[in-house]
Amino acid sequence: MKNLKYIVINQSLKKKWIMSTAIVIFISYAAICTVIYLALYSWLLQNEENNAIRTADDLTSFFNSQNESISISEFQGNTGLFKAIVNQNQTVYIFNQDGYEVLRINNKSSAADIVLSYDQLRKTVISKEVIDNEDVFVVNKFVNIGRFHGVMQLIHPLTTFQSMMQYVLTTMLIAGLGAILLAVSIGYYLANLLIRPIQDLRDSMMSVRDKGFDKEINFAYNADDEIGDLLKIYRTMIAELQSTFAKQQQFVSDASHELRTPIQAIEGHLSLIKRWGKNDPDVLEESISTSLEEVTRMKKMIEELLDLARKEERDEHAVTNVEKVLYSVKEELEVIYTDASIHISTTGEPLLPNITENALGQIARNIIENGIRYNDRKPIIDIDVQYLSKKVVIMIKDNGIGISKEHLPHIFDRFYRVDASRENTGGGTGLGLSITKMLAEKYDVEIDVQSSVGKGTTFTLNFSL
Ligand code: ADP
Numbered sequence: 001m002k003n004l005k006y007i008v009i010n011q012s013l014k015k016k017w018i019m020s021t022a023i024v025i026f027i028s029y030a031a032i033c034t035v036i037y038l039a040l041y042s043w044l045l046q047n048e049e050n051n052a053i054r055t056a057d058d059l060t061s062f063f064n065s066q067n068e069s070i071s072i073s074e075f076q077g078n079t080g081l082f083k084a085i086v087n088q089n090q091t092v093y094i095f096n097q098d099g100y101e102v103l104r105i106n107n108k109s110s111a112a113d114i115v116l117s118y119d120q121l122r123k124t125v126i127s128k129e130v131i132d133n134e135d136v137f138v139v140n141k142f143v144n145i146g147r148f149h150g151v152m153q154l155i156h157p158l159t160t161f162q163s164m165m166q167y168v169l170t171t172m173l174i175a176g177l178g179a180i181l182l183a184v185s186i187g188y189y190l191a192n193l194l195i196r197p198i199q200d201l202r203d204s205m206m207s208v209r210d211k212g213f214d215k216e217i218n219f220a221y222n223a224d225d226e227i228g229d230l231l232k233i234y235r236t237m238i239a240e241l242q243s244t245f246a247k248q249q250q251f252v253s254d255a256s257h258e259l260r261t262p263i264q265a266i267e268g269h270l271s272l273i274k275r276w277g278k279n280d281p282d283v284l285e286e287s288i289s290t291s292l293e294e295v296t297r298m299k300k301m302i303e304e305l306l307d308l309a310r311k312e313e314r315d316e317h318a319v320t321n322v323e324k325v326l327y328s329v330k331e332e333l334e335v336i337y338t339d340a341s342i343h344i345s346t347t348g349e350p351l352l353p354n355i356t357e358n359a360l361g362q363i364a365r366n367i368i369e370n371g372i373r374y375n376d377r378k379p380i381i382d383i384d385v386q387y388l389s390k391k392v393v394i395m396i397k398d399n400g401i402g403i404s405k406e407h408l409p410h411i412f413d414r415f416y417r418v419d420a421s422r423e424n425t426g427g428g429t430g431l432g433l434s435i436t437k438m439l440a441e442k443y444d445v446e447i448d449v450q451s452s453v454g455k456g457t458t459f460t461l462n463f464s465l
Contacts, residue, residue: 139154269287318356
């Protein structure tokens with residue numbers, strides 16, 4: 001039993017499905033057939049019994065209706081009348097009181113023994129017996145024919161009933177076999193239909209396990225049911241994992257590559273101090289301040305990398321007062337860059353776009369600070385906020401060095417720097433605009449950049465409401 005259970009459990013889902021469908025249909029069919037067969041059996045048998053008794057009763061009434069003076073020998077010569085009452089498969093015997101046969105109508109079956117007393121025979125006695133290897137009903141009854149007193153015996157064979165039952169059984173068996181074949185075919189078709197996507201899912205999982213995210217995941221099954229949902233969820237999960245995995249790899253390689261430069265610079269300066277710097281205050285001073293600058297840059301880079309790596313969820317309910325954020329960024333930057341002037345103008349009735357104060361502040365700060373840093377004149381930044389219907393547009397225009405056409409498509413790439421040597425104040429990491437882009441994508445902010453070398457750059461932020 002345990003072995004059987006083990007074998008069944010280890011079969012494929014498809015086989016289990018087909019087997020269980022076939023077994024369930026077989027058991028239900030067998031149960032229904034058994035009930036129908038038994039009911040039919042007892043109903044038809046009862047019918048046969050009633051038939052035999054009715055014939056016996058008809059015969060006795062016929063005998064009773066005859067004249068008192070009629071003798072048995074008159075009947076012996078003419079059995080034609082009886083044959084109208086008795087059907088051709090039935091046999092009727094009439095015995096005298098000594099048990100001798102005096103009359104026989106038809107000759108299909110031999111007579112049965114009469115072991116009953118006359119008292120018992122006053123009523124109709126019916127029994128089921130086997131005569132000449134055949135199942136029969138035997139009806140025994142006491143009869144009076146004129147002055148003759150004797151016993152009538154009716155033999156009613158059950159051959160018609162039995163062949164009828166045989167026929168029913170054969171039909172049921174053939175129909176049952178057909179039903180099981182049909183059930184197995186339908187089960188096979190359904191199993192194929194429903195288990196194929198699960199097999200595809202398993203194959204895809206195995207491929208991800210063995211070969212990683214190389215292969216594109218496509219499933220032929222796209223019905224709108226539980227399995228369809230499962231496949232969709234799996235596909236999105238894998239896509240997300242794939243992009244997270246790719247981002248992580250990119251992050252590690254970018255970070256290690258970019259951090260190597262400041263570390264090498266610090267290493268160089270420390271060797272310099274070790275060799276000469278201890279006795280030369282100028283070298284010492286210079287190396288220490290350059291190393292400090294590098295450390296500060298490294299710290300900024302690490303913070304920015306962490307900002308980029310952190311995948312915070314979008315806050316769907318956040319709304320922000322644009323002017324309040326822009327004024328606070330302006331104040332903050334004017335303290336750091338004292339020669340820069342930042343102007344803010346607005347048109348229209350204030351609207352509140354969906355973005356957090358922190359995200360908008362970071363986006364604005366990165367763009368404004370770039371306008372100041374990449375500038376060889378006195379930096380002037382003009383910010384124009386337009387509240388339009390269902391839209392807020394922020395234009396940030398600087399009078400900086402501008403970005404040439406070939407560099408413009410790349411400025412949002414990680415670590416992309418047009419020309420580090422042209423920077424007004426040191427410390428650029430090439431990450432500022434990547435962070436800006438990441439935040440803008442999170443809050444569906446469209447960014448457009450127009451630039452002209454030597455004249456300046458304009459960043460346009462579009463917030464749809
Ligand atoms: P960084 O930390 O180097 O400033 P960003 O991602 O902020 O990195 O900018 C990428 C590059 O795009 C900068 O190195 C700079 O060369 C160029 N850039 C960005 N904004 C401006 C601007 N307003 N004017 C000129 N060049 C710009």
